[in-house]
Amino acid sequence: MPDIAGVMALFARSPITAVLGPTNTGKTHLAVERMCGHSSGMMGFPLRLLAREVYDRVVGMKGVQQVALITGEEKIVPPGARYFLCTAESMPIGGGREAGQDGLKDFAFVGLDEAQLGADPERGHIFTDRLLRARGREETMILGSASISRVVKTLVPDAEIIGRPRFSTLSYAGAKKLSRLPKRSAIVAFSAEEVYAVAEMLRRFRGGAAVVMGALSPRTRNAQVQMFLNGEVDYLVATDAIGMGLNLDVAHVAFASLRKFDGRRARRLTVSEMAQIAGRAGRHHRDGTFGSLGHEDGEAAFTPEEIEAIEAHRFPPVEQLFWRNGTPRTDRLDHLLFDLEQKPERPELRAAPEAVDLAVLKRLADDPLVIERARGKKQVERLWAACGLPDFQKLGAEHHARAVSRIWRFLSEGHGHIPRDWFAQQIARLDSVQGDIDTLSGRIAAARTWSYIAHRADWLAHPAEMAERTRALEEKLSDALHAALTQRFVDRRTTVLLRDIGQSAANLPVEIEQDGTVCVDGETIGRLDGFRFSVDPATRHQDRKMLLAAAERRLGRILRVKAEELLGAPDTDFALMDEAGQTPGISWHGDVVAALHGGPALLTPEIRLDRALLALGQDVQKQVATRLATWFDAQKEKHLLPLTKMVASSSDPEVPAVVRAVFAQLADAGGVIARTELDSALAHLDKDQRHLLRRAGIDIGVLDIYHPGLLKPGSARWRAALLAARLGKPCLPLPGAGLTLIPAGEKPEQMGARIAGFRGFGEQMLRIDMAERMARTAHEAIAKNEAFTAQSPQIVSLGLSEDAFLQLMRLAGFRAVDAPAEGGPNWVFRGRQKPRPHQHQQNRDKRGTPAQGKPQGKPRGDRAPRPAASSGPAPAGNHAFAGLAELLGRNG
Numbered sequence: 001m002p003d004i005a006g007v008m009a010l011f012a013r014s015p016i017t018a019v020l021g022p023t024n025t026g027k028t029h030l031a032v033e034r035m036c037g038h039s040s041g042m043m044g045f046p047l048r049l050l051a052r053e054v055y056d057r058v059v060g061m062k063g064v065q066q067v068a069l070i071t072g073e074e075k076i077v078p079p080g081a082r083y084f085l086c087t088a089e090s091m092p093i094g095g096g097r098e099a100g101q102d103g104l105k106d107f108a109f110v111g112l113d114e115a116q117l118g119a120d121p122e123r124g125h126i127f128t129d130r131l132l133r134a135r136g137r138e139e140t141m142i143l144g145s146a147s148i149s150r151v152v153k154t155l156v157p158d159a160e161i162i163g164r165p166r167f168s169t170l171s172y173a174g175a176k177k178l179s180r181l182p183k184r185s186a187i188v189a190f191s192a193e194e195v196y197a198v199a200e201m202l203r204r205f206r207g208g209a210a211v212v213m214g215a216l217s218p219r220t221r222n223a224q225v226q227m228f229l230n231g232e233v234d235y236l237v238a239t240d241a242i243g244m245g246l247n248l249d250v251a252h253v254a255f256a257s258l259r260k261f262d263g264r265r266a267r268r269l270t271v272s273e274m275a276q277i278a279g280r281a282g283r284h285h286r287d288g289t290f291g292s293l294g295h296e297d298g299e300a301a302f303t304p305e306e307i308e309a310i311e312a313h314r315f316p317p318v319e320q321l322f323w324r325n326g327t328p329r330t331d332r333l334d335h336l337l338f339d340l341e342q343k344p345e346r347p348e349l350r351a352a353p354e355a356v357d358l359a360v361l362k363r364l365a366d367d368p369l370v371i372e373r374a375r376g377k378k379q380v381e382r383l384w385a386a387c388g389l390p391d392f393q394k395l396g397a398e399h400h401a402r403a404v405s406r407i408w409r410f411l412s413e414g415h416g417h418i419p420r421d422w423f424a425q426q427i428a429r430l431d432s433v434q435g436d437i438d439t440l441s442g443r444i445a446a447a448r449t450w451s452y453i454a455h456r457a458d459w460l461a462h463p464a465e466m467a468e469r470t471r472a473l474e475e476k477l478s479d480a481l482h483a484a485l486t487q488r489f490v491d492r493r494t495t496v497l498l499r500d501i502g503q504s505a506a507n508l509p510v511e512i513e514q515d516g517t518v519c520v521d522g523e524t525i526g527r528l529d530g531f532r533f534s535v536d537p538a539t540r541h542q543d544r545k546m547l548l549a550a551a552e553r554r555l556g557r558i559l560r561v562k563a564e565e566l567l568g569a570p571d572t573d574f575a576l577m578d579e580a581g582q583t584p585g586i587s588w589h590g591d592v593v594a595a596l597h598g599g600p601a602l603l604t605p606e607i608r609l610d611r612a613l614l615a616l617g618q619d620v621q622k623q624v625a626t627r628l629a630t631w632f633d634a635q636k637e638k639h640l641l642p643l644t645k646m647v648a649s650s651s652d653p654e655v656p657a658v659v660r661a662v663f664a665q666l667a668d669a670g671g672v673i674a675r676t677e678l679d680s681a682l683a684h685l686d687k688d689q690r691h692l693l694r695r696a697g698i699d700i701g702v703l704d705i706y707h708p709g710l711l712k713p714g715s716a717r718w719r720a721a722l723l724a725a726r727l728g729k730p731c732l733p734l735p736g737a738g739l740t741l742i743p744a745g746e747k748p749e750q751m752g753a754r755i756a757g758f759r760g761f762g763e764q765m766l767r768i769d770m771a772e773r774m775a776r777t778a779h780e781a782i783a784k785n786e787a788f789t790a791q792s793p794q795i796v797s798l799g800l801s802e803d804a805f806l807q808l809m810r811l812a813g814f815r816a817v818d819a820p821a822e823g824g825p826n827w828v829f830r831g832r833q834k835p836r837p838h839q840h841q842q843n844r845d846k847r848g849t850p851a852q853g854k855p856q857g858k859p860r861g862d863r864a865p866r867p868a869a870s871s872g873p874a875p876a877g878n879h880a881f882a883g884l885a886e887l888l889g890r891n892g
Contacts, residue, residue: 010092016159018142022313023279027143028054030109035083036061038138041109042084044091044130046117047241048073049218055085072390073451073474075467084720088112088126093134110136115144115152116206116318122263124322125352131155133326135450146317147272151348155321168282172307173289176254182250183234187293188277196437198256198293199237200621205624212238217444217835219478224485233490240273242280253281253290257300271306272315277492319438323349324358330380333365335473359397361387366838367405373412382411392448407453417461426450426468437488438483447474454532480788487675512558513671530591530665531612563613563620566593567627574631576721580733580752584721585610586616586628594628596725602668603636603647605725639714642697642707643671650698659689666698670719671710672757672768678705701772702812703759708769713737716756723755740767741799761811770798775812784815 032054035041044050048071055069055076068081070090084092084107131142132155142152142159149161178201181187187202189195195213199310202209210224211235228236229249240260242248255277258269260756269277269566277875290310292300302310309315328339339360343351361384364370374383380495386408391400392721410418427450430443449471457463463731512518518528526533549682566588577585577592592610597603607628609621616624636644650654650664662681666673675682682700685693693700710719716734724731732752735742742758742765746825758765766774781788788809789795790802800808 016140016142018144018149018156018159018161019164020142020144020146020149020152020161021164022146022166022168024168024170024172024282024732026167027164028113030164031113031141031143032058034141035109035111038108038136040082040107041111041136042086042091042107042134042847043111044086044088044113044134045112046088046123046127048087049221050113051085051087052218052222056438058085058435059081064142073448074471075455088117088123088130089133091130093130107136108138109140110134111143113143115142116148116323117144118148118151118296120316121322121353122355125324125326125355128321128323128349129326131321145272145276145315145318146313148318148321151315151319153320154348155346166279166282166313167285169287170282171287171311172288172302173252173291175292175294175301180291181235181254182252182848183207184249185234185254186236186238186248186252186280187254187256188238188240188242190239194256195239195765196636202235202237203489203491205869206235208233208486209235209237211485211489212236212242214241215441215445216481217448217474217478219475219479220444220485223478223482227486227490237489240277244278244446248280249283250280251282251286251288253288254280255290255300255302256293256295258292258302270316271309271859273317274302274306275310275315277312278310318350320350322352324352326356328384332595333371333374333376333380333383336380336384337361337365352824356397356400357384357387357390360401363397363401364405364408370405379412380418383408386411390452392445392452393442394445403449407459409460415461420461420466423450423460423466424469427466427473430477431473433476437481437484437735439491439785440477440484444474444477444481447477468754472500478779528558530588530593530610531562531615532591533609533612543665559612560620563616563624567623569627569629571634574628575709576635576717578717578721578724578731578734578747581730584725586632586730593624596721598726598728601647602670602726603640603643603720605722607632621717630842635718639718640710642709642715643667644828645673645696646707655690655692659692662693663696666705666707670723670755671715672704672706672719675701675703675705675863699769699772701768702775703771706757707766711757712770713765720752720755726816735765741765741768761807762799762801764804766798766800766804766808771812774798774800774808778809778812778814791807 001144019030021027031043032404035043043054045054051069051071053075055067059067062083065078065080066082069076069079070084070086070091070092071086086092088693112127112130112134115127115131118124118131120127131152134140142156144152146163149163152159153161161214176182178187178198187198189198192213192215195211199209199211202612210228212221212224216224225236225248227233234274236242236248238252255274259266260269261267278288278290280288281290292302294300323344325339325342329335340361364383364387365374370383374380385502386404389400389407391397393400407418410416410422430450431448432443433440435443447470451474453459454463454467454470460466472862512528518526518533569588573588575587577587583595585592586607587593593613594610595608597606597608607625609625609628613621613624636786646663646667650660650667652660656661658681662678662685665678665681669677682690690700697707697709699706709715720734721731730774732755733749734752734756735758742753743765744765745753746761750765753765757768759771761770761771777794778788778794781792790800790805795805
């Protein structure tokens with residue numbers, strides 16, 4: 001084993017400064033400034049992400065051709081590069097596997113960041129090796145926590161220890177519930193499951209969060225952090241990776257837990273680890289706070305001693321650093337293994353736990369093929385380099401050893417290169433952006449493995465080409481992962497609305513698109529149909545109230561403008577809303593603005609403004625109501641003028657009282673009523689009084705009394721809507737315009753057809769004016785002693801079925817007297833019946849069927865006979881009936 005003191009003496013040829021202190025002291029910033037003041041320099045960082053951040057900064061100062069970036073998976077080395085930014089493992093200091101093809105570099109300045117990681121069991125030996133061996137020609141800086149002051153002074157006696165105070169105050173803020181966390185907070189968890197759970201809750205309560213974990217690719221982490229820095233989200237959920245010097249604008253750090261699994265066991269964080277993470281709160285001279293998430297009790301709570309130590313930045317000193325021989329012999333495999341397992345001689349150093357690379361080497365050393373091929377310095381070095389392939393996928397030493405064995409076999413045979421086709425196939429298998437977050441993360445981890453290999457120039461025949469392909473693949477997968485994380489954990493709409501609370505509604509970026517979509521700062525919150533706002537249907541239930549409240553705050557001015565448009569709109573912009581199953585109402589440009597409800601009379605319904613218009617002022621509401629009432633009056637004049645006249649006649653003192661009663665009943669029924677409903681009233685009318693009804697356009701039929709003008713489609717729609725409004729019921733389906741005969745359909749269709757002016761005859765419904773016409777035609781045919789059957793031209797052209805025809809004839813008062821002979825004509829009506837007004841019902845009560853027989857006398861006035869039918873069921877087949885029904889004069 002090389003003498004430790006000798007190694008230190010060999011490299012301690014220049015001034016060494018150890019800048020030690022808590023977080024937010026500007027240590028890294030100072031080192032970068034010092035490096036850029038030299039002719040050349042190199043810095044080692046604990047994270048690829050941090051190395052990239054500083055690389056971008058130095059490029060801005062020195063230019064892209066002057067700066068290099070070297071990490072395990074990325075290598076940007078311009079020919080004239082003088083400033084190298086690296087991960088600690090990739091620092092080209094020579095004498096070991098890490099130097100790779102670059103060999104020993106001579107830099108004027110060398111810096112090592114986060115040197116206290118020498119006490120980390122997993123990576124500590126790397127940082128300890130750099131602490132002991134990485135030296136600049138003119139200046140060396142060691143950056144880290146004050147807790148390593150004693151061990152640094154002992155191991156590097158020439159180092160000048162400089163302490164730096166924290167720029168801002170870090171104080172304990174207690175435990176806070178997730179819903180009460182201040183903005184610009186970072187929540188730290190120690191497992192992927194816990195990170196996801198916290199991020200999900202933040203999405204529900206606060207609009208979402210950015211996610212930062214060590215398992216994410218640097219590109220994904222950059223994109224997530226940028227969302228937080230840009231203010232797109234106010235919260236960051238992360239693992240303890242944020243404690244490694246990432247520059248974040250964080251005001252508060254909340255610990256979701258104080259326990260972590262360190263690869264061997266679950267344990268409580270040390271005070272130094274707590275302080276390293278909590279120290280991310282506060283930036284430059286802005287103070288920061290830290291605390292726990294939840295309650296101030298249990299394992300998740302800080303003890304008073306821990307709080308005092310973190311606030312005062314006083315931590316137990318680090319007594320030992322982990323060490324492993326950084327310059328092992330590579331002439332023979334057994335020598336390499338022996339040197340890597342040597343124990344340190346100084347008490348300040350302790351043997352590092354077996355790392356993955358050494359565990360893999362031990363497994364491969366038992367392979368007969370490895371024993372056969374790993375002969376000579378070149379092959380041993382090549383084997384040791386292959387064992388250094390990081391286990392990005394966290395497969396474990398056993399599984400990872402098999403992957404390394406495959407790689408080394410390629411490197412140890414033939415030209416010593418991995419076959420291009422095989423390598424390309426491995427990349428192609430990962431080229432898919434489908435899958436969930438865990439699937440994409442797994443692909444990225446695998447892609448990082450191939451990216452690492454592609455940046456070993458001596459492992460591939462065409463390293464530049466493969467490095468570009470792996471870079472493109474990792475970027476593609478990283479972008480997909482960033483999108484998946486954002487989709488799952490960020491509700492930008494909620495974030496925008498929460499961020500805008502308290503702003504003046506006049507200053508908010510509200511947009512109404514052509515289709516009515518309402519957007520706030522580019523985020524859809526719902527639709528505006530007329531004056532009615534509806535929340536985006538994709539909104540979760542717990543967010544609906546917030547969006548409705550946001551719309552109410554933001555849409556007031558827009559609704560007032562629309563109200564002005566409505567007040568000045570022509571009548572053609574309004575329409576009756578009478579769709580089946582809906583409450584009758586009035587629409588403007590197709591959007592509901594008012595509903596019709598029962599009023600004092602059929603023609604005077606209550607016009608109740610839609611609740612969306614209630615957001616307008618009282619004065620505007622009254623103006624809108626007046627405008628709608630004006631339009632409604634115009635529609636009554638256009639479609640319901642006969643009904644309006646009936647109402648007027650029902651209260652005209654110059655009209656006889658008995659006639660006024662008929663007008664009132666008919667108007668109350670909507671202008672169409674079954675004759676049986678007015679039989680008693682008609683019996684009291686004399687000829688002149690009946691003439692008044694005819695002059696008003698009222699048709700007194702055998703079956704129904706109606707005004708023909710009210711059977712028009714427009715009139716029928718309005719009558720049906722007003723009747724529904726009076727009853728407080730939804731509108732019924734109406735027959736299509738122009739139809740005279742329709743199928744009976746279900747009960748709602750039958751009810752709607754009856755209101756529209758149809759009467760049912762079995763399975764068919766016939767418009768009442770056509771039914772009256774058929775009855776009159778039958779009367780005229782019988783008066784001429786002609787047969788009138790279901791085969792008569794008028795019935796055939798109408799499309800009336802035989803059953804419906806029979807019902808119509810019987811209800812109209814016609815009576816069949818003889819059954820036809822077999823094969824004879826269909827039902828034939830010849831003759832008439834003259835039942836007394838009550839004889840029909842008396843016979844029905846006695847026999848169950850109407851009376852049949854000889855005429856009983858001539859009816860009086862306009863009285864129509866009660867419906868008549870044959871005595872018993874009709875025989876099957878074609879039948880002829882003899883008989884005559886008296887059809888009373890249609891004009892009285």
